[in-house]
Each structure stands twice: as C-alpha cells, then as structure tokens.
Amino acid sequence: MVSAIRDLQGYRREPVAKAPPPQESQKPAAAIAPSRPFPWGKTLRASLGGGLLLALGFGALQAWDWVRQPALMPIATIHIEGLSSKIPVYRINRAIAPFLGQGFLWVNLTQVRDALQQVPWVANADVRRVWPDRIAIDLQGVQPVARWLGGAGEVLGKDGKVYPVPANEIPQQLPALFGPADAGLQMLQERQKLDQTLAPLHLQVRALELDPRGGWRCILSNGVRLVLGREKIMEGVQRWVSVAPEIKQYLVPGASMDLRYNNGFAVALPEAASTSVSEGSAAPRSERK
Structure with a gap:
C-alpha cells in the first residue's frame, strides 16, 4: 500500500493538450490604407487656373463692350x-x-x-x-410708266411693281391703269399691245381698266372710250382701227364704242345717241353663250 502511494507521488501527469477552438468563418480583415497628405499644390493650381479663366472672360467682355462703342470708329x-x-x-x-x-x-x-x-x-x-x-x-x-388707280398716290414702275409716291409729284401725262393689285404687269403688257395696234391712227391708250370679272375698257388719247370685252380683244381693236378713218365724225371726245361684236361695233355719242356703224351680231360676243 505504501509503495503504491509512493509510486503515485512519483508519477508526473503529462499535460493534456487542449483541442483548438472551432474556426469561425470570417473574412480576412482589410488592410488599413496609410493616410495621405492633402494635395495642396494641385488644388492651388486648379484654383489659380479657374481664376485666370474668369479674369480672361471678364476682360474679353469688357473689351467687347469697348469695341462696340460707336465712338471707337465713327462714320466719317x-x-x-x-x-x-x-x-x-x-x-x-x-x-x-x-x-x-x-x-x-x-x-x-x-x-x-x-x-x-x-x-x-x-x-x-x-x-x-x-x-x-x-x-x-x-x-x-422708280421709272414710272403709268399712274396706278388714277394716280391717287401710287405709280406703276417699269418692273411692274406699284410704288407709293406723293400724289402731287406724279406726272400727269402718264397713262392711268385701274385694276386688281396683282395685275400691274399684265395691264402694262396689254397697254403696250394696244398702243402698237393703235399706232396707224396715231393714238395711244390714256387710261386702261380691268374689272374684277376680267372685262377690259380703255380711253384713248383723243377722248374716245373703247369697250373691249374679255376675249379676242386685239381682233376687235384691229377691226376698229381698219374702219376708224371712215368714221371720223364719230371719233369725238366722250364717244363710247363697243367692240365686243364679232363683225362690227356699236357707237354711243356723248349726247347718248346710239347707232350701228357696221353689220354684225345682235349681241356682243362676250355676252353670247
């Protein structure tokens, strides 16, 4: 018994190794970045550049205002x-x-x-x-060729355009044209044709009118009024020119001659007396269907 106790006293107990604690699933800790100094130089350069741009813009604006001054380069x-x-x-x-x-x-x-x-x-x-x-x-x-609408403040130029002018400055010897606002060039061309046709009688158109329905009338330089109608105008005028020397007694100021007939014309004298000058259809051609 005694020896057993001694054996136990002399026995050294080996330390028992402890089991490692269970590993927990954790991500590795991120490395801490080292601190960097504030970029004073870069910031200063950017500030100086921005200030320089503002100064240049302001200077350019001031220079622009200065250049725009009329006194810089006046009209001499x-x-x-x-x-x-x-x-x-x-x-x-x-x-x-x-x-x-x-x-x-x-x-x-x-x-x-x-x-x-x-x-x-x-x-x-x-x-x-x-x-x-x-x-x-x-x-x-403006090269005026006609008094527009009788010369109440407008003239028709050689280009066919209507120009406003002082009424008292319009030459009275110009022919007068009466018609729609956009018919100036057409009326000018028609008057030229009429003047060429009337040349054997040494007459010219003193006034020409185009009504809204397309009918033409004119007053000649001898005061005779011609009713021309809407169609075959030049044919009627040519017939009248060929006969006019034979009816000089009717070519008086104020006489009106209707040329809208196919084979003749009618005359209304100033005293309202009407007579048939030559044989023709009973109705003007512009009124016939």
Missing part, C-alpha cells in the same frame, strides 16, 4: 449716288439719321437699306461699308 463720310429732283438729299438724310450713331463697325446695313427703300421714288438701294470709315449708298429710282 456718306457717299450717295442716284440723287435726283424726285429723290432729294434731305429725304435720304432723314431716312438714315437714326442709324448713324451706331458707328462704322456696327451699323446695320440691312436696316439702312430697308429705310431707304421706303423713301418716295426709291425703287432699290445698295448700302455697303468702305473701309475705314465710309458708307456708300447707291440708289435706283
């Missing part, structure tokens, strides 16, 4: 071609006066041209800059 001379008794210089000066203060560089030439073309008797205006300080104006006057 205005050269005008095409003045006449109907286009006096005072009318031109009055038209362009509102634009002269804009200066040479910034004067609106289109607006100047539009203003000039509103001046009476100006058909067209060419406006251009001549460096360094001159404005050149070339005017084309």
Whole structure:
C-alpha cells in the first residue's frame, strides 16, 4: 500500500493538450490604407487656373463692350449716288439719321437699306461699308410708266411693281391703269399691245381698266372710250382701227364704242345717241353663250 502511494507521488501527469477552438468563418480583415497628405499644390493650381479663366472672360467682355462703342470708329463720310429732283438729299438724310450713331463697325446695313427703300421714288438701294470709315449708298429710282388707280398716290414702275409716291409729284401725262393689285404687269403688257395696234391712227391708250370679272375698257388719247370685252380683244381693236378713218365724225371726245361684236361695233355719242356703224351680231360676243 505504501509503495503504491509512493509510486503515485512519483508519477508526473503529462499535460493534456487542449483541442483548438472551432474556426469561425470570417473574412480576412482589410488592410488599413496609410493616410495621405492633402494635395495642396494641385488644388492651388486648379484654383489659380479657374481664376485666370474668369479674369480672361471678364476682360474679353469688357473689351467687347469697348469695341462696340460707336465712338471707337465713327462714320466719317456718306457717299450717295442716284440723287435726283424726285429723290432729294434731305429725304435720304432723314431716312438714315437714326442709324448713324451706331458707328462704322456696327451699323446695320440691312436696316439702312430697308429705310431707304421706303423713301418716295426709291425703287432699290445698295448700302455697303468702305473701309475705314465710309458708307456708300447707291440708289435706283422708280421709272414710272403709268399712274396706278388714277394716280391717287401710287405709280406703276417699269418692273411692274406699284410704288407709293406723293400724289402731287406724279406726272400727269402718264397713262392711268385701274385694276386688281396683282395685275400691274399684265395691264402694262396689254397697254403696250394696244398702243402698237393703235399706232396707224396715231393714238395711244390714256387710261386702261380691268374689272374684277376680267372685262377690259380703255380711253384713248383723243377722248374716245373703247369697250373691249374679255376675249379676242386685239381682233376687235384691229377691226376698229381698219374702219376708224371712215368714221371720223364719230371719233369725238366722250364717244363710247363697243367692240365686243364679232363683225362690227356699236357707237354711243356723248349726247347718248346710239347707232350701228357696221353689220354684225345682235349681241356682243362676250355676252353670247
């Protein structure tokens, strides 16, 4: 018994190894990035660049305002071609006066041209800059060929356009045209044909009218009125021209002659007496079906 106890006392117990704790599923810890210093140099350069751009933009704006000043390059001379008794210089000066203060560089030439073309008797205006300080104006006057609507303030130009002009400046010797607003060129061409047809009688058309229904009438230089109708106008006038020398007693101012018949015409004298000058159909051709 004693020996057993001694054996037990001399026995050294080996330490028992402990089992490792169970591994938990965890992600590896992220590495902590080292701190970086603030980029003062880059920020300073960006700030300086932005400030420089703002300064340049402001300077450019100031320079633009300075360049736009009319006093920088004023208009020194205005050269005008095409003045006449109907286009006096005072009318031109009055038209362009509102634009002269804009200066040479910034004067609106289109607006100047539009203003000039509103001046009476100006058909067209060419406006251009001549460096360094001159404005050149070339005017084309209206070439009137007829008094439009009797000359109550408008004339028909050679180009067939209607131009407003002072009524007291319209030459009275011009023929008068009465018709729709868009028929000016057509009426001008028709009048020229009539004048050529009437040339053997040394007569011209003094007034020509086109009514809304398409009927033509005219008054000749001897005061005789011709009713021409709507169709075959020149044929009727040619027949009348061939007979007119034989009926001189009827060619008096105020007489009216209806040429709308196929083979003749009718005459109404100033005292309202009517007579048949030659045989023909009983009704005018423009009224026949």
